[in-house]
Each structure stands twice: as structure tokens, then as C-alpha cells.
Amino acid sequence: MTWTDQLDTCSCVLLRLGERRFALAAHQVAELAAPSRVFRFAHRTPEIDGVILRRGRIVPVCDIAEQLTGRKLTQRRFYLIATRRQQDGLDWIALPVSGECELIQADLTPASPSDSPHVSAWLSHQGEVIEVLNLYALTPGSPDPGNARLPQPALPEVRA
Amino acid sequence: MRLATPQKSQPVRAEQIILFRASSQVFAISSASVQEVRSVDSLAGAAVEVNESSLLKVRHAIQRGDRNLYVVNAPMHFGLRPTPAALIFLLRKSRVALLVDGIEKMTTMTRLQALPGAFCHEERVWYRGVTVLDQNVVPVVNPSGFLTSEEIALLDAVTSHKNLPQTGASTQPELPV
Numbered sequence: 001m002t003w004t005d006q007l008d009t010c011s012c013v014l015l016r017l018g019e020r021r022f023a024l025a026a027h028q029v030a031e032l033a034a035p036s037r038v039f040r041f042a043h044r045t046p047e048i049d050g051v052i053l054r055r056g057r058i059v060p061v062c063d064i065a066e067q068l069t070g071r072k073l074t075q076r077r078f079y080l081i082a083t084r085r086q087q088d089g090l091d092w093i094a095l096p097v098s099g100e101c102e103l104i105q106a107d108l109t110p111a112s113p114s115d116s117p118h119v120s121a122w123l124s125h126q127g128e129v130i131e132v133l134n135l136y137a138l139t140p141g142s143p144d145p146g147n148a149r150l151p152q153p154a155l156p157e158v159r160a
Numbered sequence: 161m162r163l164a165t166p167q168k169s170q171p172v173r174a175e176q177i178i179l180f181r182a183s184s185q186v187f188a189i190s191s192a193s194v195q196e197v198r199s200v201d202s203l204a205g206a207a208v209e210v211n212e213s214s215l216l217k218v219r220h221a222i223q224r225g226d227r228n229l230y231v232v233n234a235p236m237h238f239g240l241r242p243t244p245a246a247l248i249f250l251l252r253k254s255r256v257a258l259l260v261d262g263i264e265k266m267t268t269m270t271r272l273q274a275l276p277g278a279f280c281h282e283e284r285v286w287y288r289g290v291t292v293l294d295q296n297v298v299p300v301v302n303p304s305g306f307l308t309s310e311e312i313a314l315l316d317a318v319t320s321h322k323n324l325p326q327t328g329a330s331t332q333p334e335l336p337v
Contacts, residue, residue, distance in 0.1 A: 039297035041290075042185060042238035044281035051276070051290070051297055058290050058297055060278040084277070091277040141280035 012123060012132060014102040015080055015095070017065040017073065023106070023123055023132045024082060030092065032101050033079040047140045052094055054081060061094045064138045067118065073098060082135055084142060093139050108132060175272070177291075179264035179298065180249070183240035186264055186298055188291060193303040195252040197263070200245055207231065212318050215311060221319050222257065224250075230315050231257045232306045238286065256306045267293065272300060 011026035033054055038061055040050035049061040059081060065073045079094040080101055106123035111134075120134035136142035176191035207220035210230070217236035221228045229250065235242050245259040269291040275284060285305040291298055307315070 041187075041297065041299045042240055042286070043279055043283035044239065045279050045283065048278055053292065053295070053297065056292075058273050058276060058292070060276045062278060086277050093276070093278050139278055141277040 009105050010108050010123075012104055012106055012108075013080070014104055014125065014130065016098040016101075018069050018071060018098055020069055021128065021130055022068065023104075023125075023130050024080070024135065025120075025132065026103060028082050028084070028135055029101075030081040030083050032097075033081055033094070035077055035079070045140050049096075052079060054079075054092075054094070057092060059092045059094045061096065062139050063096050064133075065096065067138060068133075084135055084139065091141075093135070174268045174270050176266065177269050177300065178249075178266050179293075180234075180247075181261040181264055182238060183235035183243045183261065185238070185240060186296075187234070187238075188269065188293075188298045188300045189249070189258075189303065190288075190300070191266065193252050193254075194249045196250040198248045198250065200248060200259070203248060208319070210315060210318060212315065215315065218307070218311075218315060221315065227255060228316065228319055229255055229257045230307060230312065231259055233259045235261075237306055251303050251306075254303060255312050256303070258306065269293065269300070275299075 012023040013026050013029045014021055014023050016022075033052070036052050036054075038050040038052055047062050049063055051058045051060050053059075059079075061079065063072055065071060073096050075098060077096040077098065078100070080097050082093050082095055083090045084093060085091075104125060106125055108121040108123050110121050111119045117137040118134050119131045121132040123130050123132055177188040178191055178194060178197075179186055179188050181187075203222060207222045210218050210221050212218065217233045218230045219233065220231040222231065223229070231248065233242060233245065243261050246262050247260050249258040249260060251258060272289040272291050274289050275287050283299075286302060287299045287305070288302045289300050291300055
């Protein structure tokens with residue numbers, strides 16, 4: 001399949017970062033969590049704000065808004081808990097978002113080679129063209145961003 | 161939505177830890193890796209200055225037996241604002257002594273979670289993982305992560321011409337752990 005082909009309909013989660021909307025493949029989303037205390041400790045990964053505790057897990061918080069919109073989120077935020085496949089299982093990461101998220105079905109158009117690495121595909125929703133995010137290109141410590149350009153098949157461990 | 165199975169963590173086994181402060185942040189270290197806890201005052205006169213510009217976190221060395229121990233300033237190691245230190249941890253089977261602000265308490269942890277993969281820089285060497293105590297997240301330091309063997313070799317070379325006064329290895333420690 002070439003990048004110009006149309007993909008099948010795919011479940012995506014729409015998220016809002018400030019004034020803009022983005023999408024994430026639904027299979028990469030575990031849940032939407034209410035704002036909670038961020039714990040901070042010394043580290044050297046600037047993209048990580050701290051960690052939150054979620055169902056016994058320690059989940060790093062990564063604000064991707066600055067990369068995508070040029071501004072950090074300032075208003076009350078939710079956390080979209082996303083998953084990344086790592087060598088030894090799933091890695092969780094909390095993405096601050098501006099508000100409620102929406103699960104939609106949409107036809108995806110794969111990203112072209114000239115698109116930014118953070119774009120894995122495009123979708124059209126209510127007259128708006130929205131970037132489907134490549135989480136691996138936006139978050140630190142990703143195993144192999146190059147392999148994650150297109151949405152992967154649904155994982156059995158996480159179910160919407 | 162249903163959640164994935166919990167992230168793999170170390171087997172559940174209670175481990176005694178010391179919670180210590182460095183620049184107002186709390187860290188944990190395994191009690192088993194700390195041989196002695198001394199006050200900074202008890203080592204006054206026993207340490208010599210080390211001036212190695214590439215290793216600013218090490219400012220002093222003390223001699224134990226036939227080896228030098230290097231005193232690592234914990235806040236500087238973790239990139240924090242230096243604060244007046246009160247205690248030194250002499251680490252077991254190590255060439256490192258750790259300068260800390262103070263001890264918060266000694267306690268037990270039953271679960272050590274791996275540092276999430278998103279942390280991808282020096283902290284992966286600094287920490288064995290993280291634990292949750294009283295609804296707080298506490299990083300558990302890696303005792304062998306304070307100085308590399310190359311850094312110790314460098315410090316050995318820097319201090320080789322200095323005569324370090326012996327500290328009482330077998331004298332009564334302030335607080336045996």
C-alpha cells in the first residue's frame with residue numbers, strides 16, 4: 001500500500017489542545033482521567049512534567065501541546081492516558097488535554113512523506129481536517145518512531 | 161474502557177529503605193546498600209578537597225583502608241539546588257559516600273515499579289525504579305549510579321598524589337544501618 005491509498009475506517013479519539021483538535025488512534029488510548037496530583041522528582045527528560053498515580057501505576061505526564069500548538073496548556077486539564085508498545089509490553093503515558101474527548105469512526109488518509117513526523121494520518125470530521133498523531137514521534141523514550149507512522153491493529157489488552 | 165493488565169513490576173518482597181532529603185526532595189535508598197550514616201561534622205578534617213572541574217558533584221575524598229571514598233553531593237548529582245548537607249551515607253561495597261540533607265525516616269517498600277520508558281536520560285542510571293509510599297511517589301536511587309568506573313578512575317588519578325587522613329573504618333559509626 002502506498003501513502004496515497006485510503007485506509008479503512010478506523011476508531012479515533014478526538015482531543016483538544018487549546019483551540020486545536022487532534023486525533024489519536026483509539027487502540028492507543030486507555031482512558032480519560034480527571035485532573036490529579038502531579039508528582040515531581042529529579043530527572044533529565046525535559047518533555048516529562050512529572051508523574052500521576054493511576055490505578056496503581058506510575059504514569060509519566062507529557063505535555064505535547066507545546067510541540068503541536070506552540071503553547072503549553074494553562075487551563076484545567078484532563079489526562080488522556082495513552083499506551084505505547086514497548087519491547088516488554090505496554091508503556092503508559094498521560095497527555096494533558098483541554099477538555100472532554102470524543103470517540104469517532106473516520107476514514108484515514110495516510111500521511112505523506114512530506115508531512116511532519118508527528119502526523120501518522122489525516123482524517124476529516126465535521127468539515128475539519130485533523131491530524132492523527134504519531135505518539136512515538138511526540139513522546140520521549142519511544143522504541144522506534146519510524147515504525148509507528150501508521151495506526152497499528154487493535155491490541156487485545158486495551159479495549160474501548 | 162477496560163484497562164490493560166498492570167505493568168510488570170519487581171516481585172513483591174518487603175525491602176527496608178531509608179527516605180532521605182536532598183534539596184528538599186525525598187528519595188529512597190535501600191538500607192542494605194548503606195553501611196554507615198555519619199554526621200558531616202564527624203568527618204571534618206578527615207576529608208581532602210578534590211578539584212576536578214568535570215565532576216563538580218565530588219568535592220571531597222576520604223580514605224577508608226587502602227582506598228579512597230568519594231563524597232558525592234546528592235543535590236548536585238540530581239541537578240538540584242545545592243543545600244547545606246548534614247549527613248553522609250557511606251555506601252556498602254562502594255567507593256561512594258553520599259552527602260544528603262537529612263533522613264526523613266526508615267520504612268519498608270513492598271513494590272518497586274520500573275521507571276516508565278518515557279524517562280530516557282540519566283535518570284535511568286540514577287534510579288532502580290519508583291515506589292509509592294503513603295500516596296506519594298518516591299524515586300528509589302541506584303547505589304551504583306552515582307559514579308561510573310571511569311569517573312572513579314579519574315578521581316583516583318586526581319587524588320593519587322594527596323595524602324588522605326584515615327577515617328576510622330572500624331570506629332563507632334553515628335548510625336549503623
